Amino acid sequence: MTDDKKTGTPKDTHYAKLRRAHRDLKAAAPVQRTRPAIPAGEGPGDGLVRLYGLHTVRAALDNPRRKIRSMLATRNALERLGIGDPAALPFQAKIVEPKEIDRITGSEAVHQGVLVEAEPLRPKPLAALGDTPLVVVLDQVTDPHNVGAVLRSAVAFGAGALITTSRHSPHESGVLAKAASGALEHIDLIEVKNLAAALEELHAAGFQTLGLDSDGPAELEQSFSGERVALVLGAEGKGLRQKTRETVTTLARLDMPGAIRSLNVSNAAAVALYAARRWLAAR
Template sequence: MSDDKKSGTPKDTHYAKLRRAHRDQKAGGPVERPRVAIPAGDGPADGLVRLYGLHTVRAALDNPRRKIKTMLVTRNALERLGISDIAALPFKAELVEPKDIDKLTGSEAVHQGVMIDALPLKPKPLSALGETRLVVVLDQVTDPHNVGAVLRSAVAFGAGALITTSRHSPTESGVLAKAASGALEHIDLIEVKNLAAALDELHEAGFRSIGLDSEGPAELEASFAGERIALVLGAEGKGLRQKTRETVTALARLDMPGAIRSLNVSNAAAVALYAARRFLAVR
């Protein structure tokens, strides 16, 4: 069986719809015409990032650090964003039809009638960490959907920063921002060149770093200690790199009594953040 058929990809769905349409036509019933996907058009101008979706754009509008250059928005989305006067916006904004945004983002992007081109947020150095007691560290997690979902959970549970490496990490994008559902605008993004050195710096600042590993020697809750916690997660498949495993304060596992012994990295992050927040709340 091909990968397309096993995974249920859009290609497989397209041909399945064609087969159904052919059967309907032979039976004399209504013909279901498959929707033709619209590919993404030209990207944003150099140095800009394209963001879309109501939550993403609303959070960007409310973030004074976000410099928006242009907006395309439908009348319905404008109302849902709570904007009464499009002419009063401090950047170029244009009322359009949904299909006009489809031509730029592609019809697979769930833009909800609004898209902006803006300057990307500038990552901060580790020295800008501040007094937060909880941070998330990602060890070469490259999937923007996963990173966006981790961002959303990090903001939901009050983490003060997301720390990533400058290489082998996704850049800011519409896909990442949409998965984050506005969280991108509410948390410090910190980039480091050397993750092991950054972990050592976190230790000096009083953090206990806990690397999540499905084969970790202790349960996560039993690994918590101290006043500051850094949760360290690796990419799906390969997990934490060896140097990272050697540098963290402790390796720990999530207690999962079911038949499946591991979670998607974003789901694991959400569970770990919940547990860490509960621990820190009573300190």
């Protein structure tokens, strides 16, 4: 054993002083709190939503119903959006580096160098549904990625509206809008309080409400009837609720002969929309 450990010589005293000084400094120093990035699905806290990504922002800029308050964009993103002079925009726009947007959305969000803060689009009541022959109804699908992907397919296949419940459905957000890739600006969003009552209203308006169910009695392609179709899809895992199953006109399944017998709800929506569009086109 050395003299240092045995007698508390100057070496031991030196280290003890350093440890005490470190403790005192740590106790006296103010706590530095890093402001966390606001998750991309959340707004700035004043009723606005943050939309990001080139397709999403371009569609928002082109939508006369969308009220944009401000923009952050890199020079490259402005060029790709076709904006020569950001000062000419009817809202505040600031040229920034990508890291400044990262601090707002989080580093995992693919913002492509542009973010806007905008007022959310106001959902419409079912009474505002026009004469579209095709709509999509979601029965408590809560994942914004899935809802955004369903929106994208709905617009691609010409559906006139997406109907959701006011509860147990995601609100408009950057995550949902990015997954929709601009489709959010091209389709009516309709919110209802009671889905079963809304389905009855669709029946009265001449819609066949066709619920997708893995145990449906017939294949989807053989189940269409009439000239207006409302495709009804449930959440992954639990599927359609029992009341919804009892209310729809028809339950049908997607024919999947492969080893995997189920699809993500957004993929199932795309397949069903394609089949519905072919049926309507042949009328």
